[in-house]
Amino acid sequence: xxxxxxxxxxxxxxxxxxxxxxxxxxxxxxxxxxxxxxxxxxxxxxxxxxxxxxxxxxxxxxxxxxxxxxxxxxxxxxxxxxxxxxxxxxxxxxxxxxxxxxxxxxxxxxxxxxxxxxxxxxxxxxxxxxxxxxxxxxxxxxxxxxxxxxxxxxxxxxxxxxxxxxxxxxxxxxxxxxxxxxxxxxxxxxxxxxxxxxxxxxxxxxxxxxxxxxxxxxxxxxxxxxxxxxxxxxxxxxxxxxxxxxxxxxxxxxxxxxxxxxxxxxxxxxxxxxxxxxxxxxxxxxxxxxxxxxxxxxxxxxxxxxxxxxxxxxxxxxxxxxxxxxxxxxxxxxxxxxxxxxxxxxxxxxxxxxxxxxxxxxxxxxxxxxxxxxxxxxxxxxxxxxxxxxxxxxxxxxxxxxxxxxxxxxxxxxxxxxxxxxxxxxxxxxxxxxxxxxxxxxxxxxxxxxxxxxxxxxxxx
Amino acid sequence: xxxxxxxxxxxxxxxxxxxxxxxxxxxxxxxxxxxxxxxxxxxxxxxxxxxxxxxxxxxxxxxxxxxxxxxxxxxxxxxxxxxxxxxxxxxxxxxxxxxxxxxxxxxxxxxxxxxxxxxxxxxxxxxxxxxxxxxxxxxxxxxxxxxxxxxxxxxxxxxxxxxxxxxxxxxxxxxxxxxxxxxxxxxxxxxxxxxxxxxxxxxxxxxxxxxxxxxxxxxxxxxxxxxxxxxxxxxxxxxxxxxxxxxxxxxxxxxxxxxxxxxxxxxxxxxxxxxxxxxx
Numbered sequence: 001x002x003x004x005x006x007x008x009x010x011x012x013x014x015x016x017x018x019x020x021x022x023x024x025x026x027x028x029x030x031x032x033x034x035x036x037x038x039x040x041x042x043x044x045x046x047x048x049x050x051x052x053x054x055x056x057x058x059x060x061x062x063x064x065x066x067x068x069x070x071x072x073x074x075x076x077x078x079x080x081x082x083x084x085x086x087x088x089x090x091x092x093x094x095x096x097x098x099x100x101x102x103x104x105x106x107x108x109x110x111x112x113x114x115x116x117x118x119x120x121x122x123x124x125x126x127x128x129x130x131x132x133x134x135x136x137x138x139x140x141x142x143x144x145x146x147x148x149x150x151x152x153x154x155x156x157x158x159x160x161x162x163x164x165x166x167x168x169x170x171x172x173x174x175x176x177x178x179x180x181x182x183x184x185x186x187x188x189x190x191x192x193x194x195x196x197x198x199x200x201x202x203x204x205x206x207x208x209x210x211x212x213x214x215x216x217x218x219x220x221x222x223x224x225x226x227x228x229x230x231x232x233x234x235x236x237x238x239x240x241x242x243x244x245x246x247x248x249x250x251x252x253x254x255x256x257x258x259x260x261x262x263x264x265x266x267x268x269x270x271x272x273x274x275x276x277x278x279x280x281x282x283x284x285x286x287x288x289x290x291x292x293x294x295x296x297x298x299x300x301x302x303x304x305x306x307x308x309x310x311x312x313x314x315x316x317x318x319x320x321x322x323x324x325x326x327x328x329x330x331x332x333x334x335x336x337x338x339x340x341x342x343x344x345x346x347x348x349x350x351x352x353x354x355x356x357x358x359x360x361x362x363x364x365x366x367x368x369x370x371x372x373x374x375x376x377x378x379x380x381x382x383x384x385x386x387x388x389x390x391x392x393x394x395x396x397x398x399x400x401x402x403x404x405x406x407x408x409x410x411x412x413x414x415x416x417x418x419x420x421x422x423x424x425x426x427x428x429x430x431x432x433x434x435x436x437x438x439x440x441x442x443x444x445x446x447x448x449x450x451x452x453x454x455x456x457x458x459x460x461x
Numbered sequence: 462x463x464x465x466x467x468x469x470x471x472x473x474x475x476x477x478x479x480x481x482x483x484x485x486x487x488x489x490x491x492x493x494x495x496x497x498x499x500x501x502x503x504x505x506x507x508x509x510x511x512x513x514x515x516x517x518x519x520x521x522x523x524x525x526x527x528x529x530x531x532x533x534x535x536x537x538x539x540x541x542x543x544x545x546x547x548x549x550x551x552x553x554x555x556x557x558x559x560x561x562x563x564x565x566x567x568x569x570x571x572x573x574x575x576x577x578x579x580x581x582x583x584x585x586x587x588x589x590x591x592x593x594x595x596x597x598x599x600x601x602x603x604x605x606x607x608x609x610x611x612x613x614x615x616x617x618x619x620x621x622x623x624x625x626x627x628x629x630x631x632x633x634x635x636x637x638x639x640x641x642x643x644x645x646x647x648x649x650x651x652x653x654x655x656x657x658x659x660x661x662x663x664x665x666x667x668x669x670x671x672x673x674x675x676x677x678x679x680x681x682x683x684x685x686x687x688x689x690x691x692x693x694x695x696x697x698x699x700x701x702x703x704x705x706x707x708x709x710x711x712x713x714x715x716x717x718x719x720x721x722x723x724x725x726x727x728x729x730x731x732x733x734x735x736x737x738x739x740x741x
Contacts, residue, residue, distance in 0.1 A: 397668075408661065
């Protein structure tokens with residue numbers, strides 16, 4: 001790199017050290033980002049893509065517009081900006097270092113020639129005494145003071161805020177560190193989703209972007225899920241009570257709410273969604289003078305007829321063919337197998353469609369004689385939808401953001417202020433001339449000069 | 462109560478805007494003082510309105526800063542513009558920007574007052590908004606928007622000045638009641654810096670919040686993306702001016718284009734499918 005800096009004609013280096021490139025990249029990235037907000041992205045893109053003519057869809061797929069922010073060409077643009085930022089900063093760093101180190105002498109010719117009258121003061125004391133007084137005043141206003149002794153005069157140089165030359169590097173470093181954090185997160189982190197039914201537990205999550213399943217290395221159980229609403233119907237609270245378990249033993253418990261994630265073994269859980277699923281069906285079985293109530297989930301089996309026959313819940317539907325809750329039952333007795341639907345509102349259905357249970361044996365809940373099945377209801381149960389991730393890039397991104405803001409403050413609110421003073425004799429009197437120089441903020445320098453003069457005169461402290 | 466106060470503040474801003482215009486056309490500082498006084502009174506009433514709204518939300522047992530829906534955000538946007546403008550007027554000692562900035566504040570208030578009744582009512586917070594980051598995120602974002610609105614007003618002033626002074630004025634001397642081009646452009650630059658810092662803080666606070674709420678500090682959600690687009694536009698302006706030496710017309714054009722992006726970030730994104738859609 002040292003080689004390249006010495007040779008400014010190196011085409012690669014000069015290409016990347018151009019601010020025009022920066023401006024072009026900023027605009028191009030902005031335009032690309034606009035496209036990404038208009039075209040549906042990722043999961044949402046599938047449907048819209050099918051509506052396009054095949055040729056256009058081909059182009060969209062080729063350019064990966066539907067996953068624009070992760071497409072190679074967008075990452076390339078970000079990469080170019082990163083290189084551009086690094087090269088520009090390295091290119092300008094020597095200039096800033098020189099400015100930071102440079103201390104122009106307070107005895108330069110011409111420095112005190114064009115001062116306004118209020119910057120040239122007359123004093124009663126001798127040159128040395130007045131210079132001492134001014135030195136103390138400068139020390140109070142700007143801090144660092146240097147003194148130069150001449151034959152007939154004394155010069156003072158004071159300065160403050162030389163660090164401000166580096167503010168812009170802090171800003172750029174901040175941006176680079178944020179990008180670095182994003183890269184770390186995308187390589188070392190993961191991001192997924194899992195639904196846990198109330199009372200149920202999981203030990204794996206679904207990774208985002210169809211990357212398959214990932215084992216957590218522990219179990220998460222949803223002990224309880226609650227959703228509360230305001231009177232207006234707006235949601236008020238989503239809350240999951242979770243237990244984290246290893247080897248069947250509870251290691252930690254916690255309450256998960258929106259804005260209040262939980263962490264276990266470095267993996268973070270966020271309340272993301274929830275939903276209702278049909279839970280247990282409540283069946284009433286009558287026959288042989290008996291009436292029994294059974295609760296069962298989909299896929300569950302139980303015995304009937306003293307163990308001679310087996311009943312299986314094949315399906316549970318909250319609303320089958322707009323005829324209300326229904327459960328599909330399978331009965332097996334030896335080689336004989338039957339299956340039929342049991343409706344909750346069977347009486348109303350028969351009233352509207354007389355004879356339906358005879359015409360459609362599948363709808364006859366009395367098919368397994370002499371028993372008759374009835375459905376009292378289906379209890380809905382909730383599942384909680386959790387986002388699960390680990391992102392080791394987050395602290396890095398945070399550091400970058402801090403650098404960025406600190407850099408802004410240095411760049412825009414501080415400036416290198418320098419005050420130069422000459423104390424000499426003129427027409428039999430001691431003369432104090434005050435000159436100043438600012439890297440950015442002349443108004444702030446003027447205030448510093450005015451304060452130094454007031455302190456020197458004893459009007460302020 | 463609070464909506465009535467805010468309604469009156471809207472009317473007062475309209476009056477202040479008229480006074481600023483009269484001052485500009487008649488070049489009479491009497492009207493200028495009247496305009497400033499009216500604007501200050503409007504801002505005081507506006508501030509009181511927001512405070513009362515906050516207090517009323519506590520009375521209702523909801524207790525959140527009035528920054529939680531679209532209506533409240535418009536009210537705060539206008540408040541930020543007026544506050545920043547009046548501070549600026551005091552610092553630079555000139556009222557010439559008034560006629561170009563007060564309309565933005567007035568329009569924001571007027572548009573808010575057109576909201577349907579249920580939107581102006583104080584509403585409880587949905588779970589996603591129940592966070593301590595709500596206030597700092599909204600305040601920083603809208604202070605940024607406010608500063609950009611002032612830069613926009615200055616951009617319009619820049620071109621109004623050229624329009625009234627006939628052809629381009631190479632001498633860049635004062636033209637009638639307007640300050641010279643260099644001074645206007647300098648003010649655009651300073652407002653942009655202010656807006657840029659606030660927007661950056663707004664994006665950062667939003668990212669911190671999103672990291673708690675959604676488990677990702679950045680999701681390329683349209684609102685996030687548009688805030689980045691806005692940030693990139695103003696970053697371009699700052700670099701073009703600081704390093705490439707852009708001045709005058711180009712900077713004014715960028716300030717106006719940047720504000721268009723601000724408005725789209727704020728309003729237009731609601732028409733896209735966004736995680737921020739609860740603000741509609």
